[in-house]
Amino acid sequence: MSGTAARGSGSSDSDHTRHLLHQMLRVRRLEEQCVELYSAAKIRGFLHVYIGEEAVAAGVMSTLAPDDAVVATYREHGHALLRGVSAGAILAEMYGYVEGCCRGRGGSMHLFDAATRFYGGNAIVAGGLPLAVGLALADKMSGRSRVTACFFGEGAVAEGEFHESLNLAALWQLPVLFCCENNLYAMGTALARSESQTDIALKAASYEIASWSADGMDVLAVEEAARRAVDAVRSGGGPHFLELRTYRFRAHSMFDPERYREKTEVSRWMERDPINTLRKALEDAGQLTEKDWKKIQQDVDAEVKAAVEFAEAGTLEPVEELTRFVYSERRPQ
Amino acid sequence: MKTTYREAMRAAIRDALQRDERVFLMGEDVGAYGGCFAVSLGLFEEFGPERIRDTPLSESGFVGAGIGAALGGMRPIVEIMTVNFSLLALDQLVNNAATLLHMSGGQFNVPLVIRMTTGAGRQLGAQHSHSLEGWYAHIPGLRILTPATLEDARGMLWTALEDPDPVLIFEHGTLYNVAGDLADDAGPVDISTAAVRRPGKDISLITYGGTLPAVLDAATQLAAEGIDAEVLDLRVLRPLDDAAVLGSVARTHRAVVVDEGWRSGSISAELSARITENAFFDLDAPVGRVCSAEVPLPYAKHLELAALPTAERIAAAAREAVGARG
Numbered sequence: 001m002s003g004t005a006a007r008g009s010g011s012s013d014s015d016h017t018r019h020l021l022h023q024m025l026r027v028r029r030l031e032e033q034c035v036e037l038y039s040a041a042k043i044r045g046f047l048h049v050y051i052g053e054e055a056v057a058a059g060v061m062s063t064l065a066p067d068d069a070v071v072a073t074y075r076e077h078g079h080a081l082l083r084g085v086s087a088g089a090i091l092a093e094m095y096g097y098v099e100g101c102c103r104g105r106g107g108s109m110h111l112f113d114a115a116t117r118f119y120g121g122n123a124i125v126a127g128g129l130p131l132a133v134g135l136a137l138a139d140k141m142s143g144r145s146r147v148t149a150c151f152f153g154e155g156a157v158a159e160g161e162f163h164e165s166l167n168l169a170a171l172w173q174l175p176v177l178f179c180c181e182n183n184l185y186a187m188g189t190a191l192a193r194s195e196s197q198t199d200i201a202l203k204a205a206s207y208e209i210a211s212w213s214a215d216g217m218d219v220l221a222v223e224e225a226a227r228r229a230v231d232a233v234r235s236g237g238g239p240h241f242l243e244l245r246t247y248r249f250r251a252h253s254m255f256d257p258e259r260y261r262e263k264t265e266v267s268r269w270m271e272r273d274p275i276n277t278l279r280k281a282l283e284d285a286g287q288l289t290e291k292d293w294k295k296i297q298q299d300v301d302a303e304v305k306a307a308v309e310f311a312e313a314g315t316l317e318p319v320e321e322l323t324r325f326v327y328s329e330r331r332p333q
Numbered sequence: 334m335k336t337t338y339r340e341a342m343r344a345a346i347r348d349a350l351q352r353d354e355r356v357f358l359m360g361e362d363v364g365a366y367g368g369c370f371a372v373s374l375g376l377f378e379e380f381g382p383e384r385i386r387d388t389p390l391s392e393s394g395f396v397g398a399g400i401g402a403a404l405g406g407m408r409p410i411v412e413i414m415t416v417n418f419s420l421l422a423l424d425q426l427v428n429n430a431a432t433l434l435h436m437s438g439g440q441f442n443v444p445l446v447i448r449m450t451t452g453a454g455r456q457l458g459a460q461h462s463h464s465l466e467g468w469y470a471h472i473p474g475l476r477i478l479t480p481a482t483l484e485d486a487r488g489m490l491w492t493a494l495e496d497p498d499p500v501l502i503f504e505h506g507t508l509y510n511v512a513g514d515l516a517d518d519a520g521p522v523d524i525s526t527a528a529v530r531r532p533g534k535d536i537s538l539i540t541y542g543g544t545l546p547a548v549l550d551a552a553t554q555l556a557a558e559g560i561d562a563e564v565l566d567l568r569v570l571r572p573l574d575d576a577a578v579l580g581s582v583a584r585t586h587r588a589v590v591v592d593e594g595w596r597s598g599s600i601s602a603e604l605s606a607r608i609t610e611n612a613f614f615d616l617d618a619p620v621g622r623v624c625s626a627e628v629p630l631p632y633a634k635h636l637e638l639a640a641l642p643t644a645e646r647i648a649a650a651a652r653e654a655v656g657a658r659g
Binding site: 069100101102103104105106110112113114119120121122124127129130131132133134135136137138139141142160161164165167168171324325326327328329330331332 | 357383394395401402424428429435436438474492495497
């Protein structure tokens with residue numbers, strides 16, 4: 001780990017590190033629950049889980065302020081949760097219930113939340129990048145010092161919208177933090193099979209964007225990189241770009257037979273599980289007792305259980321409301 | 334006052350920029366160049382590069398940035414040079430602008446206005462001449478405007494900017510030089526209803542945008558022959574003003590739809606279907622249509638003209654409908 005758990009010996013540092021461990025576990029357990037619920041046919045449609053990549057969202061989110069904005073992808077349950085959307089509202093959304101964060105109109109791939117400025121849940125690869133550029137443009141033109149964090153996978157790098165967005169953000173010096181979650185596979189296509197240049201941070205740098213990579217399996221390394229970048233963006237340093245090198249432990253979606261990668265490769269990466277790694281580092285540094293760990297697990301289990309109960313008690317939006325929200329209901333006269 | 338469609342549009346943009354500091358214009362060559370069709374000429378000097386914002390040739394990027402800026406509280410006017418170029422931004426228009434309100438369960442509306450040139454008649458060939466506004470009218474979540482008059486060129490923009498949802502304004506390229514009188518106090522107009530441009534009792538000629546002048550010419554020709562045609566300017570292609578269309582047909586019992594788009598799968602097909610579904614027993618003749626020939630628009634003047642709805646073809650279609658006595 002580049003930033004070790006024992007880095008700061010002060011109790012506030014270790015409290016914070018335990019908090020990050022807790023955050024990652026919240027995402028892990030919620031998504032394990034989602035997979036179970038999917039198998040039980042409670043959740044339908046596409047379901048893309050983030051298991052293995054939790055350090056990325058946990059590390060970046062902890063550096064953002066409440067009035068910053070987040071734009072994410074269709075693998076965004078963890079981002080929504082860590083941004084502050086309740087697990088219950090997320091699960092109810094996947095159940096298709098009106099108590100969901102989008103009243104069941106979005107589903108797993110389209111989680112949105114105005115209160116936390118969470119702008120999706122975008123299921124067109126790279127389609128969220130121009131939105132992030134525009135949100136940042138609005139902030140810059142209005143003289144606000146907010147940051148827009150935009151998450152996308154390395155598959156997005158092949159899309160034109162990636163290049164158009166980086167160019168615009170750099171040209172106009174907009175307050176965007178681009179977070180490339182490089183999990184090495186665009187669905188089933190390996191990075192080396194889709195990109196002539198596989199160094200993604202280098203590509204971003206070609207747009208005159210300050211850009212570096214970090215170990216996406218190490219939440220402290222992610223957080224450190226993100227904090228540096230967010231501070232720079234917020235203080236008017238223009239867009240920044242992080243390539244966060246990570247790995248997806250589970251299949252792309254519930255329909256993926258995983259023909260494109262070896263089981264041994266997956267198990268090698270699983271040895272670097274961001275949750276286990278941090279837990280062990282904390283334990284080795286004497287900063288996580290068995291009791292602490294038990295408490296974290298109990299808290300998470302209780303949160304997930306309550307979320308399932310909330311979702312199970314959800315209700316269907318009346319079909320008469322089908323055509324609501326195509327156009328705004330409050331219109332000027 | 335004497336003005337042109339282009340000047341009326343410019344006055345509308347200037348007015349919007351003066352009324353609301355959240356408004357800005359963004360697009361290719363809108364600033365230093367003065368606008369590809371000179372609509373924004375002089376505004377760069379007047380309002381500066383922040384609010385008259387030149388963009389790189391990145392239609393998807395800057396249309397998406399317009400959506401994001403609208404989500405972020407601004408009121409952007411995004412100019413796309415031509416409808417053909419807007420195809421490079423289809424992802425943002427169709428997958429984002431039109432869907433965000435619905436996908437988010439009503440949380441995120443997109444108050445964005447997009448202006449673009451459409452249509453043929455200027456010998457610009459098959460990549461600058463198409464009329465795809467009917468395509469966009471297929472998409473729930475978008476509002477589609479087709480200003481055909483000086484009043485609408487001057488008045489639709491502000492109302493569109495006040496709309497909480499994305500509005501696309503299609504400006505036919507042959508209209509920019511149309512000159513005429515505009516009231517000194519001309520201002521915002523509604524963006525919901527169709528307008529009768531010429532009342533008549535024998536047949537309804539239903540059209541919009543760039544073909545309105547040809548339809549009015551045809552009506553004049555027909556009048557000389559004793560056929561009193563009503564000309565209905567749709568103004569808004571989505572949502573369609575069904576009441577105005579059906580009301581006109583109920584008065585005249587005959588209809589010809591004139592649309593510069595291609596016939597197959599077009600807005601004219603939609604209108605014909607709605608009339609047939611809802612006013613079948615009012616009709617004394619089949620609904621007629623005058624559309625563009627189903628070819629990519631050619632360069633050569635005589636071929637381009639042969640492909641487009643003209644006053645002669647419109648008058649001929651009207652005569653045929655009137656001749657078909659019920």
